[in-house]
Amino acid sequence: MxxxxxxxxxxxxxxxxxxxxxxxxxxxxxxxxxxxxxxxxxxxxxxxxxxxxxxxxxxxxxxSIRAKRERLEKLNMVIGTFFSEAGTWLLAFISDRDSELPELREGLIVTEAWTPETFAGVCDRLQHRHARIAVDAADLQDLRRYLQGRRDFFLRLLENPALLEHESFTDLLRAVFHLTEELERRDDFAGLPASDVRHLTVDIERVYRLLAREWLAYMEYLQKNYPYLFSLAMRS
The missing domain is CATH 1.10.287 (Helix Hairpins)
Structure with a gap:
């Protein structure tokens, strides 16, 4: 002292x-x-x-309760920035390559009628399903270029002390960094062996699973606290 x-x-x-x-x-x-x-x-x-x-x-x-609420508010501002700058694009990019998504799409459209139980049920269902992501050389090239361009942004997020209290979001950032490093180690995606493609696909599926969980949690937060931001996110 x-x-x-x-x-x-x-x-x-x-x-x-x-x-x-x-x-x-x-x-x-x-x-x-x-x-x-x-x-x-x-x-x-x-x-x-x-x-x-x-x-x-x-x-x-x-x-303590008030301080926790203030930290949660700051943390969700950081998470919102993540989705605005990178998360929403990543989610759209990967989900477009999820061959089974059309069968689930109707059940994933978040609305104002969703309750906390609905969010919890959908999140649990997504975490226990095995996504089948199909990517080609062009997809991997685009993904690497996109992630490389936002490396500094991801580093700044990791340096934010507020994230130390949000383990699941930190896990997502680690998964994104790992995927970025794996992509950077490959020069020519067109000539990758099947084992490498499968390895990268597993890394992408890990990001996809963690990203979907954080997105649902963030949508639930917006629905409860910021209806106008929630409405914008749904329209987007």
Missing amino acids: PLTLRTWEVRLGIVLVASSAAIYTVKYLLLGDPENTYTYIFNALGFLPINVLLVTLILNQLL
């Missing part, structure tokens, strides 16, 4: 104790009756542990 802060706290404590002593002294000098003064002091000391309980537990808990 800095010395200046410690000095400030000590000074405040001295002022408060001195003020209390002065008040009791004035009471004694003006009203007399020392027994009543002593009784009042002991009554106040008896209630002191309850005051400590109220301040340290209840008030501290309320302040």
Whole structure:
């Protein structure tokens, strides 16, 4: 703890104790009756542990809840920036190459009627399905070019301390970085062996799964807190 802060706290404590002593002294000098003064002091000391309980537990808990809400608000602003700058494009790019998506598309159209239970059910269903992504050399080339162009943006996101409390979103960024590195290690996608294509496909499917989960969570947040942003996201 800095010395200046410690000095400030000590000074405040001295002022408060001195003020209390002065008040009791004035009471004694003006009203007399020392027994009543002593009784009042002991009554106040008896209630002191309850005051400590109220301040340290209840008030501290309320302040913690408020601080958590503020951190969550900042975190969702970061996540919103991610989807605006890269996430929405990635989700559209990969989902267009999901051969089974047409069968699920109707059930994935988020509306204002969705409840928390609907979001949870869809998220669980997506996490347990095995997506079948089909990509060719041109797709891999486009994906590498896109991810390389946003490497600095992803690095800045990872440097944001707010993300330390959001493990699932951090996992998504790690998966995106891993996919970027894997793509950068290949020079000619047209001549890749089948094993390499399959490896890259698995990496893309991992990003796809994590991306879909974060997108649903973000849509639920917008639906609850920012209807106008939710409406824009749905139209997009």
